[in-house]
Amino acid sequence: MKYDFDREINRKDTQSAKWGVIQDPDDPSRWHATDDYYGEDRVLPLWVADMDFPAPRPVVDALVRRAQHGIYGYTIRTEAYDRAVVDWMKRRHGWEIEPGWIVSTPGVVPAVNYLVRTFVGPGEKVLVQRPVYYPFFNAIENNNAEIVSSSLILDDGCYQMDFDDFEKKAADPATTLYILCSPHNPVGRVWSREELAHVGEICLKHRVLVVADEIHADLIFKGITFTPFAAISEAMAQNTVVCTAPSKTFNLAGLHTSNIIIPNDRLKHRFQQTLNSCGMGKWATPFGVLACETAYREGEPWLEQVMTYIEDNLDYLQEFIDSHIPGIRVIRPEGTYLVWLDCRGLGLDKWALKRLMLGKARIFPDEGFIFGPEGDGFERINIACPRSILQDALERIRKAVIG
Ligand SMILES: Cc1ncc(COP(=O)(O)O)c(C=O)c1O
Numbered sequence: 001m002k003y004d005f006d007r008e009i010n011r012k013d014t015q016s017a018k019w020g021v022i023q024d025p026d027d028p029s030r031w032h033a034t035d036d037y038y039g040e041d042r043v044l045p046l047w048v049a050d051m052d053f054p055a056p057r058p059v060v061d062a063l064v065r066r067a068q069h070g071i072y073g074y075t076i077r078t079e080a081y082d083r084a085v086v087d088w089m090k091r092r093h094g095w096e097i098e099p100g101w102i103v104s105t106p107g108v109v110p111a112v113n114y115l116v117r118t119f120v121g122p123g124e125k126v127l128v129q130r131p132v133y134y135p136f137f138n139a140i141e142n143n144n145a146e147i148v149s150s151s152l153i154l155d156d157g158c159y160q161m162d163f164d165d166f167e168k169k170a171a172d173p174a175t176t177l178y179i180l181c182s183p184h185n186p187v188g189r190v191w192s193r194e195e196l197a198h199v200g201e202i203c204l205k206h207r208v209l210v211v212a213d214e215i216h217a218d219l220i221f222k223g224i225t226f227t228p229f230a231a232i233s234e235a236m237a238q239n240t241v242v243c244t245a246p247s248k249t250f251n252l253a254g255l256h257t258s259n260i261i262i263p264n265d266r267l268k269h270r271f272q273q274t275l276n277s278c279g280m281g282k283w284a285t286p287f288g289v290l291a292c293e294t295a296y297r298e299g300e301p302w303l304e305q306v307m308t309y310i311e312d313n314l315d316y317l318q319e320f321i322d323s324h325i326p327g328i329r330v331i332r333p334e335g336t337y338l339v340w341l342d343c344r345g346l347g348l349d350k351w352a353l354k355r356l357m358l359g360k361a362r363i364f365p366d367e368g369f370i371f372g373p374e375g376d377g378f379e380r381i382n383i384a385c386p387r388s389i390l391q392d393a394l395e396r397i398r399k400a401v402i403g
Contacts, residue, residue: 003302005053005309008386018045018052025358028367044363044393049185049338051251051384055291056302059250062294063287075286077104081293085259088296089244092218095228101263103272104284106256108215108243112179113139115211115241115260118274119267120145120177127169127178127208129161130372131340133185136213137372140179148175151374152187154342157331159187163198170206177209182229183216186340186371186380188333190220193227200229200236209267210240215258218249218303220335221311230263237263241271248336249303250295251384257288306384310337313383313390320394325401337384340368344377346401353377361400363393 011019022043024030034043054060082099089095105111112135120126122144128136130149140147150166152159169175180199183190203210212229220226230237245258262268275281317339318330327345343353350369357363357379368378383390 001057001301003053003057003305005306006386006388008388009052009054011052018048018050022364023358025355028354041362043358044389044396046381046383046385046393047364047366049248049336049382049384050253051306051337051382052386052389053251053306053384055251056295056299058298059252059291059294062290066286066290072286075284075289077102077284077289078293081284081289084293084296085244089228089261093226093228093231095231097261097263101261101268103260103262103268103275104281105258105260105275106280106285106288107247107253108213108245108258108260109135109139111243111258111260112136112211112213113142114274114278114280115271116140116143116145116177118271119209123174124177125169125172125175127166127175129166129181129184131186131368131375131378132179132181132371133213134370134372136179136181145177146174148172149372149374151372152184152189154331157329159184159189159331161191161195161199163202166199167202167206170202170208175206175208177211178203180210180212180229182212182214183220183226183333183335185216185336186338186366186368186375186378187331188336188338188340190224190226190334193232196227196229197232197236200232200239204235204239210236211243212240213243215243215245215248216336217244219307219310219337221307221314221333224334226335230261239264241267246292246295246299250291250299252288252291252295255288255291256285257292259292310384313385313387314339316387317383317390317394320391320398324394324398327401328397337382339381339383341365341379341381342377343368343379348377350376353379356400357397361393361396363396 021031022034089097116139125146125148126140130151150169230240242261247253329342331340366380368375
């Protein structure tokens with residue numbers, strides 16, 4: 001079937017985080033409910049990573065049937081579910097996994113927190129590559145560990161890893177874990193096999209365990225190939241915990257279902273013990289498992305169409321900004337539906353930039369600095385929305401910047 005992603009869908013009264021709350025332009029610690037967000041003067045939310053598109057039709061139909069059943073008791077992951085995950089990884093990414101490697105968690109962020117808790121001792125260091133998805137910082141600090149960044153280098157509009165610096169930091173005996181973001185949020189890089197192999201070898205050499213957050217793995221633009229980190233070699237697989245989920249791919253984040261894939265038995269056992277010690281990991285949610293299995297079995301036509309739509313949105317945004325907003329440069333992503341905008345040419349400090357976007361343009365992006373100090377002067381915007389919303393947002397930015 002052909003999907004219509006142009007249709008604006010009112011998310012009022014759906015308890016949507018994206019549309020239901022807004023940060024105060026002057027005091028980021030304060031959030032307001034946005035009861036009037038469908039008024040004339042609504043602020044356009046382009047922040048948190050969910051899409052303003054309904055999930056694939058087969059998923060919606062399956063959930064409606066399940067909701068009508070009326071009994072929502074304790075639910076288990078079935079063999080058919082595991083098989084759907086195994087088949088998806090093989091079909092989409094050429095990665096052969098076994099059902100026994102899958103551990104369920106109610107999200108990748110909870111998993112990353114539990115992984116740090118399991119594998120990092122107090123005072124040890126966790127390596128990340130800023131600017132990067134900021135909940136990694138919380139996961140590290142929540143568990144009394146220390147953040148160490150081998151920051152990415154922006155080279156002629158494209159972010160690169162700094163391998164020498166990475167190795168220096170990985171070689172510190174206090175560094176015991178590396179959180180890889182692949183594809184990378186917010187800069188949109190889909191790391192090449194060579195780049196991944198390079199950091200993977202460094203981690204093996206210095207005995208640094210790898211957590212590969214691959215939640216955006218299915219959201220890849222034409223001509224680009226995603227490489228699953230653990231598929232590079234058996235040694236790498238044995239040293240890696242991979243975080244996957246259908247949530248970004250099919251817009252199911254509210255169903256809290258993710259699949260953590262751990263080829264190494266010993267690591268899997270330790271992780272499972274942490275989950276057990278928190279009373280977690282035994283049950284699934286009825287809607288989550290059904291949605292994941294259905295999406296992985298029947299969602300591909302939707303995924304192909306949504307990625308084409310998002311890439312067209314990206315082209316539109318690039319053309320608009322290049323022609324109308326000097327001072328902002330698009331860092332063109334290779335995947336994800338998040339776009340990293342270099343706004344340093346506007347010459348504003350981070351608070352002035354925030355006031356410009358939220359107060360004057362009345363759009364709500366994610367501020368670059370929340371991804372680490374390397375993100376100062378940048379904004380991350382979510383383009384998984386109908387073109388009309390994107391056009392409105394860009395026009396607002398143009399007016400706020402140019403007048
Ligand atoms: C890199 C990355 N990891 C994890 C998440 C969120 O994961 P979850 O909703 O499964 O906790 C996001 C959401 O934007 C993300 O970008």
